[in-house]
Amino acid sequence: xxxxxxxxxxxxxxxxxxxxxxxxxxxxxxxxxxxxxxxxxxxxxxxxxxxxxxxxxxxxxxxxxxxxxxxxxxxxxxxxxxxxxxxxxxxxxxxxxxxxxxxxxxxxxxxxxxxxxxxxxxxxxxxxxxxxxxxxxxxxxxxxxxxxxxxxxxxxxxxxxxxxxxxxxxxxxxxxxxxxxxxxxxxxxxxxxxxxxxxxxxxxxxxxxxxxxxxxxxxxxxxxxxxxxxxxxxxxxxxxxx
Amino acid sequence: xxxxxxxxxxxxxxxxxxxxxxxxxxxxxxxxxxxxxxxxxxxxxxxxxxxxxxxxxxxxxxxxxxxxxxxxxxxxxxxxxxxxxxxxxxxxxxxxxxxxxxxxxxxxxxxxxxxxxxxxxxxxxxxxxxxxxxxxxxxxxxxxxxxxxxxxxxxxxxxxxxxxxxxxxxxxxxxxxxxxxxxxxxxxxxxxxxxxxxxxxxxxxxxxxxxxxxxxxxxxxxxxxxxxxxxxxxxxxxxxxx
Numbered sequence: 343x344x345x346x347x348x349x350x351x352x353x354x355x356x357x358x359x360x361x362x363x364x365x366x367x368x369x370x371x372x373x374x375x376x377x378x379x380x381x382x383x384x385x386x387x388x389x390x391x392x393x394x395x396x397x398x399x400x401x402x403x404x405x406x407x408x409x410x411x412x413x414x415x416x417x418x419x420x421x422x423x424x425x426x427x428x429x430x431x432x433x434x435x436x437x438x439x440x441x442x443x444x445x446x447x448x449x450x451x452x453x454x455x456x457x458x459x460x461x462x463x464x465x466x467x468x469x470x471x472x473x474x475x476x477x478x479x480x481x482x483x484x485x486x487x488x489x490x491x492x493x494x495x496x497x498x499x500x501x502x503x504x505x506x507x508x509x510x511x512x513x514x515x516x517x518x519x520x521x522x523x524x525x526x527x528x529x530x531x532x533x534x535x536x537x538x539x540x541x542x543x544x545x546x547x548x549x550x551x552x553x554x555x556x557x558x559x560x561x562x563x564x565x566x567x568x569x570x571x572x573x574x575x576x577x578x579x580x581x582x583x584x
Numbered sequence: 585x586x587x588x589x590x591x592x593x594x595x596x597x598x599x600x601x602x603x604x605x606x607x608x609x610x611x612x613x614x615x616x617x618x619x620x621x622x623x624x625x626x627x628x629x630x631x632x633x634x635x636x637x638x639x640x641x642x643x644x645x646x647x648x649x650x651x652x653x654x655x656x657x658x659x660x661x662x663x664x665x666x667x668x669x670x671x672x673x674x675x676x677x678x679x680x681x682x683x684x685x686x687x688x689x690x691x692x693x694x695x696x697x698x699x700x701x702x703x704x705x706x707x708x709x710x711x712x713x714x715x716x717x718x719x720x721x722x723x724x725x726x727x728x729x730x731x732x733x734x735x736x737x738x739x740x741x742x743x744x745x746x747x748x749x750x751x752x753x754x755x756x757x758x759x760x761x762x763x764x765x766x767x768x769x770x771x772x773x774x775x776x777x778x779x780x781x782x783x784x785x786x787x788x789x790x791x792x793x794x795x796x797x798x799x800x801x802x803x804x805x806x807x808x809x810x811x812x813x814x815x816x817x818x819x820x821x822x823x824x825x826x
Contacts, residue, residue: 491737492734492737495733495734515766524757524773524774524817525771525772525773525774525790526770526771526772526773527769527770527771527772528768528769528770529767529768529769530767530768530769531766531767531768532766532767546797547795547797547798548767548797548798548801551793551795551798553789553793555788555789555790556789556790556793559790575766
């Protein structure tokens, strides 16, 4: 009897520890879907001219960021820079995930469908909310940015990038969905490669765009929930599913 | 034999006439879905302060536009103004459809699902593309507007309004969908009442909003195709389906 009581106690402890672990990571499951609470990243500074500057430095023998490197046979060995503009890091695709986790403390989530819950939407632009999303054998970077494209009128831009080459990215489709107050907004597209500049994707507006008033209609208590789903867009890639 | 030849000729003539009729109306069916080619309305001038002005005139005994009139028992007898800002017409809800058709020559289309094909997207702002859509026993007004909310940056705003009261509008859900170049954008919401100001819906941004670059990605040869679907959002209204 004592043995069973101890076993039961151990199970309870394990459940409690598991709960504490999830609470600490601020990742929890609600209504059967994984919800990730994402706090804003205040420290990122924007340098929209970095691509041009880097392009110039290439001519002087530097590493060429924001370009396709399909000539390298192993995609993991493609040279790339950190997709976050404040960071001077340069390396290869195979280590960019470790760099984002270790240096920028960006969480990585598993699962084909998750909910990205961005907190403190009221913070002034520029502000970023970033997570990594691991599914279908690849890692994706979701960036929600509050930015003043037109002075005095902040907008929200959300896009998903594959941590891989553009050729690999073309095998996937991502969906972002907002649903609240009898309104639903869905955006589906092919992810861009992390080798491209996030800034150019956002300045082109080739992403989910929300003005502040619409974002408020979708927000709940200052937080914006974005449902994310990734699927393979080509049949031959279906075996990559995990 | 001659009889059959004549019959066949008559059938061919009928098919030709039918084709000419559709061509003349610039409404045709493609891929099993009704496609309506909508030309821009250049003549509309915007007077965003009209609501405020009209509100003032109410105090002087004028007709109160841009307000709910739920106190009138028969929704058809609710007083209303023309939803197009250039027009001083005032009347009742039951005759606003005739006014829009006769005075503004706005086409009316039947069917729960249609494709709205707006031509000449390159025209400078402000420009409107407008049709009426008849389904589920009601008439709806679809407005696509190109407007410079931020000076020098035209955007496209699309919304659907019920030609009825707000209480009636709450029984429906409309969906606007853009689909091209491996991108899909869907907007679902409850239609507003035509008794409200279109301008306030657009200035609030509580509608489908597209910047010019995204509109170009969805456009084909200068035309933007928007799929439209209307459904009843309440069970008790399902018998209204036609």
